Amino acid sequence: MHFYQVIIGTEILNRRRRDKHFDFLTEELLKRGETLYASFILEDDRSLIAKAFELVKSDPESVMFSFGGIGSTPDDLTRQIAADVFTSSPLEVHEEAKRRILDQFGKDAFPHRIHMAELPRGANLLDNPVNNVPGFSLESRFFFVPGFPKMAHPMIRQALERLLPDAKPMVRRTFTALVSENDLIEMMQKVPDDVTLSSLPAFCGSRRIAVISLSGKDGGKIDSWYKKFIEFMNEKGIGWIEGDRHNDLDICRTQA
Structure with missing residues (x-):
């Protein structure tokens, strides 16, 4: 498998935030006898993100971990781009994701947070231990998580346990x-x-x-x-x- 990492966030490139995902993912992969094939840090730019996802999709051996951009603010572009690139279908309301968001926020889920339940067709959920708003995966090999390490890193461990259940360290x-x-x-x-x-x-x-x-x-x-x-x-x-x-x-x- 070719493991790709895509870190989305202008705030990392302009040094407003420090990246914590690269070290985390490389260490988790090494524990399982794997290494990264490529890693990208991208600006919050629709065209650039789409091109990176297209590159990953073109590799038949690819497994991708994408960090950031799955929230509900205008600069959160990942859910829509993932739908465009990996499913060629519009976003759909994922009923289980919707239930989790409503359980967490109640009436405060409206009018904005509820949109985080709109996911690409065929998405499977990743559990969020912090606020119950899930990440998701497509085809069991493309994984999308928030940019916040406390939320993202447990989701990635969950994804790796599913993907490499019998892995041994390098x-x-x-x-x-x-x-x-x-x-x-x-x-x-x-x-x-x-x-x-x-x-x-x-x-x-x-x-x-x-x-x-x-x-x-x-x-x-x-x-x-x-x-x-x-x-x-x-x-x-x-x-x-x-x-x-x-x-x-x-x-x-x-x-x-």
């Missing part, structure tokens, strides 16, 4: 090689596709080093390739340290 092994990453390319080229390789060049003082990460869902395979790298470095006389130590200047000096 296994990762990391080491710092006290050479340029160029000296490790021979080994990098041998790593199979089901092992994710990350190579981050850095300077430790004035010395070039490389932080190498191997990750995947098969812990045995990750450990095996970690050992192969260590054997390769030992044979070549390359110094290395377990973990990401690119900021540890004292160790770099002792290994110089």
